[in-house]
Amino acid sequence: MTAYPSSLRGLFADSRRVRWSWPLLAIVVGLPILFPIWLLTAPGGEDARLWFDDIALTVGAVAAALASAVAARRYAGTPTGRAWLLICAGLVMVSFGEIAWGVQELVLRVDEPFPSVADIGYLGLYPAVFLGLLIMPQAPVASLRRVKLGLDVLIALAAAGLISWHFVIQPFLSENGASTLADIISVAYPLCDLAIVFAVITLIARGGRSMSTAGLALLAGGFLAIAGSDTLYAYLTQVGDYNSGSYIDTGWIIGYSLLALSASAAAGRRLNLDTFPSDQEQTGSLWQAVAMYLPVIPLTALLFVDMSTSDAGGRVFMMAGFIGVAGLMFARQLLTIHENVQLNHRLEAMTAELTDKVKAQTLRLLQR
Numbered sequence: 001m002t003a004y005p006s007s008l009r010g011l012f013a014d015s016r017r018v019r020w021s022w023p024l025l026a027i028v029v030g031l032p033i034l035f036p037i038w039l040l041t042a043p044g045g046e047d048a049r050l051w052f053d054d055i056a057l058t059v060g061a062v063a064a065a066l067a068s069a070v071a072a073r074r075y076a077g078t079p080t081g082r083a084w085l086l087i088c089a090g091l092v093m094v095s096f097g098e099i100a101w102g103v104q105e106l107v108l109r110v111d112e113p114f115p116s117v118a119d120i121g122y123l124g125l126y127p128a129v130f131l132g133l134l135i136m137p138q139a140p141v142a143s144l145r146r147v148k149l150g151l152d153v154l155i156a157l158a159a160a161g162l163i164s165w166h167f168v169i170q171p172f173l174s175e176n177g178a179s180t181l182a183d184i185i186s187v188a189y190p191l192c193d194l195a196i197v198f199a200v201i202t203l204i205a206r207g208g209r210s211m212s213t214a215g216l217a218l219l220a221g222g223f224l225a226i227a228g229s230d231t232l233y234a235y236l237t238q239v240g241d242y243n244s245g246s247y248i249d250t251g252w253i254i255g256y257s258l259l260a261l262s263a264s265a266a267a268g269r270r271l272n273l274d275t276f277p278s279d280q281e282q283t284g285s286l287w288q289a290v291a292m293y294l295p296v297i298p299l300t301a302l303l304f305v306d307m308s309t310s311d312a313g314g315r316v317f318m319m320a321g322f323i324g325v326a327g328l329m330f331a332r333q334l335l336t337i338h339e340n341v342q343l344n345h346r347l348e349a350m351t352a353e354l355t356d357k358v359k360a361q362t363l364r365l366l367q368r
Contacts, residue, residue, distance in 0.1 A: 027063050028260040031056055035253045039245060053245040054102035060256030061098045064222075065091035067263035074267040079137045084263065086132030090125040091259065097121025105244060112244050114237070115182050123185070126192040129223065133199035148339075149205040151332040155325055156201045157194070159299040162321040164190045167235055189234050193227035200224060215265035222258030225251045296325060 035056055042049045068088035075081035100118035104110040169190055200220045229251030236242035303322050 027059060028067075028257040028264075031060050032250070032254045032257050036247070036250045039247060039250070049245045051106060053249055054098070054106055057249065057252055057256075058095065058098040058102055060253050060260075061091060061095040064256040064259040064263070065095050067260040067267070071263040071267040079135060080266075083132045083136040084266065086128045086135070087259075087263075090128035090132065091256075093121045093124030093128065095121070097124070112242070115185050119185055123188060123192065125226075126196060130195050130199050133196075133203050133223075136203055148332060148335050149202075151328055151335070152205045153198065153201050155296065155328045155332065156294070157198050158321065158325050158328065159296045160197050161194055162299055162318065162325075164194060164231060166318065167231070186234055186237065189230050193230050196223050196227050212265060215262050218258045218262035218265065222255045222262060225255035225258060229255065296329075299325065 038052050038056075039049065065088055068084050068091055072081050072084035072088050075084065097118045097120070100116065100121060101113060104113040104116055104118065110116070169187060200223050204216065204220055229248050232248040232251070233242060236246070236248065242248075299322065303318055
């Protein structure tokens with residue numbers, strides 16, 4: 001497989017694109033650094049902070065959409081190109097949402113417009129990106145490994161779902177229900193985030209075939225950052241503690257920047273997917289294995305905290321969910337042990353066969 005370029009300039013391997021890529025690269029690298037500094041120092045006062053917040057989010061989303069369009073064009077007519085085209089469409093929708101939010105807040109002077117036309121753009125991100133991540137070409141895997149990958153995805157998704165349910169979905173439903181459009185939209189965000197988390201985890205578990213390891217990490221990190229900020233936004237809106245220009249907006253900026261870098265890395269690679277044999281199986285890497293179980297760590301910590309703060313029903317639900325996750329992990333470990341036993345048997349058979357061949361060759365040499 002083509003090695004991933006080590007330098008930032010290597011993200012853009014085609015010299016014809018470097019002229020306009022460097023300004024894009026400066027934006028996607030500089031925004032996550034400048035954004036929190038500006039929010040903390042707030043030069044120019046509250047109005048300047050709001051203008052910078054809305055403009056920076058819009059520029060970040062547009063930059064990610066442009067980089068995705070370049071990646072889609074680079075692989076035009078291939079499954080990889082169609083996957084990036086769907087991701088680009090989702091980022092175009094979220095760019096529309098950022099523009100609509102900024103116009104309402106800065107021009108029309110609507111204080112934190114929700115629900116509004118901006119939510120059409122924000123929610124439009126999820127179906128396109130979900131499909132794009134699922135159709136991203138990956139190497140085929142054997143049946144046993146496919147079961148293991150399914151368990152990995154279920155473990156991570158169940159842990160992330162329990163955390164989202166505890167902090168966002170369940171408190172909102174128990175307090176407000178879902179009787180108005182605002183309520184439905186508020187619940188839709190964390191549910192859509194879980195769908196994106198599912199698609200990202202599935203992509204990580206399968207391993208990158210059409211993407212480098214670094215590009216896959218950037219893509220996953222970008223969508224997870226966006227999902228994290230969406231979840232925090234839903235939680236802070238629920239408790240009435242969200243203000244435009246809040247620190248959680250940094251997560252969206254980081255997400256857009258990582259997505260732009262990932263798309264740029266994909267566009268800069270000289271990768272011919274036809275060079276991969278159809279029966280090649282990806283075994284994954286250490287970071288992919290670790291990423292599958294990262295949500296279990298905060299879930300375990302939450303379980304101990306929840307035991308002392310929640311009501312009896314909440315404690316029973318969280319404990320049942322944790323037992324279910326533990327059961328999935330146990331089943332996954334059994335499959336790993338079974339796979340290792342099969343591997344040991346194959347190694348023993350190969351060793352015995354090799355020993356017999358060496359003995360036969362030695363006997364022929366002695367006879368000569």
